[in-house]
Amino acid sequence: MSKAETPSLQEVRKVTLSTEQNTSTLIKDLKSLFKLPVLIANVLPVFTGFWLALYFSNASFAEHWDIFLFSILGSTMVMAGALIINNWYDVDIDTVMDRTKNRPTVTGHISLKTVLTMGIAFTIVGFILLLFTTVESTIYAFVGWFTYVVLYTMWSKRKYTLNTVIGSVSGAVTPLIGWTALEPGFHIVPIILFLILFVFQMPHTFAIAMKKCNEYSAAKVAMLPVVYGFEMTKRQMVVYVACLLPLPFYLAPLGNTFLVIATLLNVGWIVLSFSGFFMKNDLKWAHWNFLYSVNYITILFLTMIIVTLPIF
Known part of the structure; x- marks a missing residue:
C-alpha cells in the first residue's frame, strides 16, 4: 500500500467515533423498543410469585432451578x-x-416490519419456554399478553377510559405466572398478589396520565384526566389507594415485619393522595404520586422476598 492510500489518524478516529455512535444509538433504540424499565418492573413480581410458591410449599430452590429459569x-x-x-x-x-x-x-x-417480526418471535419463544414449566403458568402469560396487546393496545386505549382497568389486568397476572410454575394458582397468596398489583396500577397510571395530560390529549388517547379532568382523577386515586389498605393483612403468614412495612407504605400513600385536594400544583402532586408508586411496589415486593429468606 502506498503512502497516499494509507488512512490518516484523523480518518481512523472518525470511523471509530462513527462506530461508537452507531452502537450507542442501537443500544438506546433497543432499550426504548423493549421499554426496559417497564420490562424489569414486571419481572420482579414473576420472581416474587415463584419465590413465595417455594416458601409456602416448603420446596427447595436447588431442586427447581430449571423451572425457575424457564419461568423467568x-x-x-x-x-x-x-x-x-x-x-x-x-x-x-x-x-x-x-x-x-x-x-x-x-x-x-x-x-416497522422488523419490529413486528421481533414482537411475534419473542412472544412465540417465550410461550415455548413457559410450556416447560406448567400449562397453567403459560395460560396466565397468555392472558397477560392478550389483554395487553389486543384488549388494551388495539381496542380500548384510544376509545375508553376503561383502558386503565384492562391494562392493569395484564400487569397483575405476573406473580401468577411465577407461582403457577410450581403450585396451582388457587391459593390466597397469588390471588392477593394479583389484587395488589391490579389496584396499585390504577393510581400509578392515573399519576402518569395527569403528568402527560396534554400529550395524551394531543394523541387522542382516552385517559381519565383527559376525558373527565383532574378532580375526578384525584378522587379515584384516593379510592384505589384506600383499597390497598386491607390487602397486606391477607398475607399475615409473611410476618409482622412485612405487615408493618406494608401498612406504613399504604398509610403514606393515602396521606399523599389526600394532599392533592389541598395542593395548588396538580402536576407536581402527580409527579410525587408517580415517584411514590414506583418505590411503593418495588419495596413491597422486595420485602416479601426478604422476610422469607432463611435468616428470617
Whole structure:
C-alpha cells in the first residue's frame, strides 16, 4: 500500500467515533423498543410469585432451578414481545407525544416490519419456554399478553377510559405466572398478589396520565384526566389507594415485619393522595404520586422476598 492510500489518524478516529455512535444509538433504540424499565418492573413480581410458591410449599430452590429459569426467561420474552408489538401498533401516537417521539419506530432507525417480526418471535419463544414449566403458568402469560396487546393496545386505549382497568389486568397476572410454575394458582397468596398489583396500577397510571395530560390529549388517547379532568382523577386515586389498605393483612403468614412495612407504605400513600385536594400544583402532586408508586411496589415486593429468606 502506498503512502497516499494509507488512512490518516484523523480518518481512523472518525470511523471509530462513527462506530461508537452507531452502537450507542442501537443500544438506546433497543432499550426504548423493549421499554426496559417497564420490562424489569414486571419481572420482579414473576420472581416474587415463584419465590413465595417455594416458601409456602416448603420446596427447595436447588431442586427447581430449571423451572425457575424457564419461568423467568419465558415470561420475560412474552412480556418483551407484548411491549414490542405495542410499540409497533402505537407508532402514530408515539409520533405525537414528546416522551415517545424518539422511539426507533418513530425515528425509523428500526423498520416497522422488523419490529413486528421481533414482537411475534419473542412472544412465540417465550410461550415455548413457559410450556416447560406448567400449562397453567403459560395460560396466565397468555392472558397477560392478550389483554395487553389486543384488549388494551388495539381496542380500548384510544376509545375508553376503561383502558386503565384492562391494562392493569395484564400487569397483575405476573406473580401468577411465577407461582403457577410450581403450585396451582388457587391459593390466597397469588390471588392477593394479583389484587395488589391490579389496584396499585390504577393510581400509578392515573399519576402518569395527569403528568402527560396534554400529550395524551394531543394523541387522542382516552385517559381519565383527559376525558373527565383532574378532580375526578384525584378522587379515584384516593379510592384505589384506600383499597390497598386491607390487602397486606391477607398475607399475615409473611410476618409482622412485612405487615408493618406494608401498612406504613399504604398509610403514606393515602396521606399523599389526600394532599392533592389541598395542593395548588396538580402536576407536581402527580409527579410525587408517580415517584411514590414506583418505590411503593418495588419495596413491597422486595420485602416479601426478604422476610422469607432463611435468616428470617
